[in-house]
Amino acid sequence: MDDIAFTAWVDRRQPAVVRLIGELDMAGAPRLESVLVGLDGDVEFDCSDLAFIDAAGVRTFQKAHDQCAARGCELVLVDPTPAVDRVLRMVQLDTVFRIRQSKGMT
Numbered sequence: 777m778d779d780i781a782f783t784a785w786v787d788r789r790q791p792a793v794v795r796l797i798g799e800l801d802m803a804g805a806p807r808l809e810s811v812l813v814g815l816d817g818d819v820e821f822d823c824s825d826l827a828f829i830d831a832a833g834v835r836t837f838q839k840a841h842d843q844c845a846a847r848g849c850e851l852v853l854v855d856p857t858p859a860v861d862r863v864l865r866m867v868q869l870d871t872v873f874r875i876r877q878s879k880g881m882t
Contacts, residue, residue, distance in 0.1 A: 784811045791818035791852070796826040800833030808836050817849050824855035824878075829863050841873060852876055 782804030787793040792815045800808060812819070819840065829837075837853070844851040852874045856864065864870045 782807060784808050786811050786815070788815070791820050791850075792816075793820045793822055795822040798826070799828040800826060800836070801828065801830040802832040805832040805836040808833075809839070812840055812843070816847070818852070819844055819849065820852045820854050822854050823857060823860050826857055826860050829860050834863065834867060834869065837873065838869070850874060854878055 782796075782798040782800050784797070784804075784807055785795040787795075794808070794811060794815075796808070798804065821837070821840075837851075841851045853860075853864075854876050855878050856875060861870070861875075864873065864875075
C-alpha cells in the first residue's frame with residue numbers, strides 16, 4: 777500500500793485552485809513546486825486539508841507568493857487549518873500572505 781503523506785490537486789480555472797492534502801514537508805515540497813509550473817493568473821491554495829507544514833513547505837509558499845507577485849498576480853491561502861495558521865503566525869507570514877476563510881471572513 778502506498779503511504780502518501782502529501783498530495784496536491786490542481787483545478788486550472790481562474791483563479792487556479794491548488795488543493796493541498798496531508799503534510800507539506802521536505803518530501804512534499806517538490807511535489808507542490810511541480811504542480812505550480814505553468815500556472816498563470818491568481819492562485820488559491822486550499823489549505824483546509826493540510827494537516828502539517830514545516831520550513832520546506834513555508835519556503836514553497838513563499839516562493840509561490842513571489843512568483844505570483846512577479847507576474848502581477850495574487851496568491852491566496854484559503855481555510856488554513858489551525859496547525860498551518862500557527863506556523864504562519866510563528867514565522868510572521870500571516871501578515872505577508874493574503875489569507876481567506878471560505879465563509880467570507882478575512
